[in-house]
Amino acid sequence: MTTISVRPLEAEEWVLYRAVRLAALADSPDTFGSTQCKERAFTEDEWRERLAKRNQFVAEDGDEACGLIGIVPTGPEIAQIVSMWVHPATRGRGVGDLLVREALRWAGDRDVLQVQLWVTQGNDHAERLYARHGFQRTGLVQPVREGEDKPEFAMACTTPPPNGKIT
Numbered sequence: 001m002t003t004i005s006v007r008p009l010e011a012e013e014w015v016l017y018r019a020v021r022l023a024a025l026a027d028s029p030d031t032f033g034s035t036q037c038k039e040r041a042f043t044e045d046e047w048r049e050r051l052a053k054r055n056q057f058v059a060e061d062g063d064e065a066c067g068l069i070g071i072v073p074t075g076p077e078i079a080q081i082v083s084m085w086v087h088p089a090t091r092g093r094g095v096g097d098l099l100v101r102e103a104l105r106w107a108g109d110r111d112v113l114q115v116q117l118w119v120t121q122g123n124d125h126a127e128r129l130y131a132r133h134g135f136q137r138t139g140l141v142q143p144v145r146e147g148e149d150k151p152e153f154a155m156a157c158t159t160p161p162p163n164g165k166i167t
Contacts, residue, residue: 002062006102009056014047020065024085031120057102059095066090069099081117096129107159118152
């Protein structure tokens, strides 16, 4: 078994980003606010622009991509985790924890005080993963996609400063 590593994706890696994102949308179509059909139509420029606007990280098992997470500033001292996914073959190996820790590290290094995210109702594995990292439900609920009935709920956590100690 190889060691899983997590690293940031660079804009020139848009092809890798596209492949992993489309795999995520195919594997878990009900858990994302977008669809594989919509994103498959994106141009190279759209993928590059999207990657440039996000702080996107990829998990790799050796040289194979096996997970994805993004974190996007949404306001002063607030960021949101987006596009979280782990390949089915590597679930249960701590990949999700590594990805969430990397996003929280990124946030803490930039003095982000709160990280928010949305979880599809019924995705108990994701809720437990985020709860392990200090996320709690906020009470906010919305549809996963506009015009659809499936709900998602918000979770948030306070980000510790880079030294790891909350004062």
